[in-house]
Amino acid sequence: MTVVDEFVVRVARLVADEPSRPGDHHGVAGKLRRLCTAAGRTLSASGAGVSVLATGGMRGVAAVSEPAYEPLEELQFSLGEGPCLDAFTDRRPVLVPDLSDGAMSRWPGYASALHDKGVRAVFAFPLQIGAARLGALDVFRGEVGSLTPDEFRDALTFADIAVMTLLDGQARAVPGAAADGLDDEVVGQRAELFQAQGMVAVQLGISLADALARLRAYAYAEDRALGDVARDVVARRVSFDSGRP
Amino acid sequence: MTTVSAERLATLFVDVADTLVDDFDVVEFLQMLTRRVAGLFGTGEVGLMLADHRGRLAFMAASDESARLMELFQLQYGDGPCLDAFRTARPVTNVNLAAATAKWPEFAPRAAQAGFQSAHAFPLRLRKEVIGAMGVFGSATELDEADAHIVQSLADVAVIGLLQERAIHRGEVLTGQLQGALNSRIVIEQAKGIVAQARGVSPDAAFSLIRDYARRNNRRLSEVADTIVTNLPSLPHLGGH
Incomplete structure (x- = not known):
């Protein structure tokens, strides 16, 4: 219990210490942007993104670490394939340390788009609590290679904090509305x-x-x-x- | 009860920690906990109460009917070992009921009359939060420090499981609300597109038509949007034929 708490506290501090930027959205979307940037840096990634889903299979990008990753995150939705969707569907992390190793047949459209953008490895973590699923956290890397055990644990912790951020935002939302800032990001x-x-x-x-x-x-x-x-x-x-x- | 084997204790702790099952049921879980703890004592019965979100205690489970009555007496008359353990967040152990009338004027005589000689109670706590208490009512059973420690540890493990279950339940409710809210926004956009195409107007103009229709008919916007995407023909004003 205590050990787990320490990780959560440390990663939560990384997110809280992440400076805001002029273009940041308000509410939950802005917090998730800072989380993506902190996750990208901590995990030696070139970029990270969080996607959230609505019922009926509709998914949307909630936040990305850098604007350049918005189209990459969005493309999974356009193509209907990618690690984020698989992590969500299978309820487990999707770890692809080398995109040239089998990913082309798994996600023909998405893998080649990633490759064109210089992404060489991708890791996706489901955002879930109990039976409920919220979306996924994607981590993109420019170099081939696995996450270390410490990085893997940190990535899961970032995913947990993304879940807490979404749920806390939803707990404060006006009844019938989505968490502040998410409506515009995901649907608008x-x-x-x-x-x-x-x-x-x-x-x-x-x-x-x-x-x-x-x-x-x-x-x-x-x-x-x-x-x-x-x-x-x-x-x-x-x-x-x-x-x- | 100091003779409990390490093996039996280990099984007990695993049972009590096992809340992450698909069909987890709080009452069944607490029922199991009270029976297991009673099993440790041979001649003791166990009852358990939990506080709701306003801090009001309510009976939850008991190893048998007599222990259920002991919990209900305490709640009804406002004194007793569980209430003390809940209030102070500390265990109450080895109270001789025959000599406890000054301590618990209402509870002690009733418990003695029911045939119990001793009472103990353990707070259900996580850090500073106390969420309930578990009472152990026995014949002349004496608990030494090691016994008390084992029972308190079982209570602590049970609380972790319970809070986890509460957190997961809250998460599921909020996730449902978030998804529902996002989805109703999506449905409104889809409905705009449908009406725009059917009536040959822009999406903005389509939205005005939908909103006006909802107002005129005293219906919620999201409800009208739902009908548009599922059953447009029922709405001739909005393009259904």
């Missing part, structure tokens, strides 16, 4: 994707889930970001019922 930033999903569902007379699959397939085939395609759909520059996509 991607509002157009959800709107496009609704529009495509009506255009083709299909379910929302199928509409998302069609949007993903289109983005993949055209080699474009899912968010950009969604914006075009909402602006009616792209329509799925005119025979074009």
Whole structure:
């Protein structure tokens, strides 16, 4: 009990000591950004990100250590594959110390995107308490190699503190609302994707889930970001019922 | 009870620490704890009370009916060993009930009448927090320091398990709230897209239509959005046909 507490206290201090930045979001999202940055530094990583999920399989990026990692974290959602999703689904850490070793067949789209960005190793830790699951913490490294036992323990502790941060934020939230700052981060930033999903569902007379699959397939085939395609759909520059996509 | 074997004690501690099972049930767990502790004593019975979030004690479990009555007497009449252990956060041991009428005017005579000769009680505590107390009611059983230590340790281990269970339960409730809140935002965006497409308007204009419809019909926005994504045809005003 005491030993575990010491780790939590030490890692919590690392997060608390992390200076805020001008662009930081308020509330929980800002705290998670500092956690990602502290985790990245402590774990000798090039970047880290926290993704949170809503019911119905919708996931969203809550925070990243550096803006450059936002698209990488987001891409897992666009492609529907990646270590964060696996860690969440399997309820256990996903450790890939060498991306060139089997990851290409596991996540064909995501692994090559990581490789293009200079990521050589990736580790993902589920954010969970009991049977409840909140999301995952991703740690990206520019060099091949495993986490040391100490780093592994620290990473799990960062994940625990991310859970506490989310739950404490939710405990203070207005009834019916999400923890302060998370609404905008997780949903607001991607509002157009959800709107496009609704529009495509009506255009083709299909379910929302199928509409998302069609949007993903289109983005993949055209080699474009899912968010950009969604914006075009909402602006009616792209329509799925005119025979074009 | 000083004759408990190390092996038996080890099993006991494992049982008491085992709260991380899928179908964990607090009452069953405490029931098991009282029976196990009573088993240590041969001629003793054990009862347990827990405090709610306002610090009010309530009966939780007992090894038998007589111990349940002892717990209820204390709660009803406001004195007794468990209340003392709860209040002081310290164990109360080896109180001879026949000579305890000054100490517990209500509880002592009733316990003696029920056939008990001695009483002990142990706080259920974690650091500074006391969440309840466990009473041991016996015939002339004397507890030495080692015995008292074993029982207190069992109580401490049980508390860790209980608090863990409480933390997990809170986590599950809050996770559900967070996911529900995020999800209702997502559904509203999807509903905007559906109405925008069906009515040939912008998402912003679609939102106004949805909001006005919700107000006119005295329905919650998220509820209307839910209906749009699941059953648009039932809402002809919003684009259903």
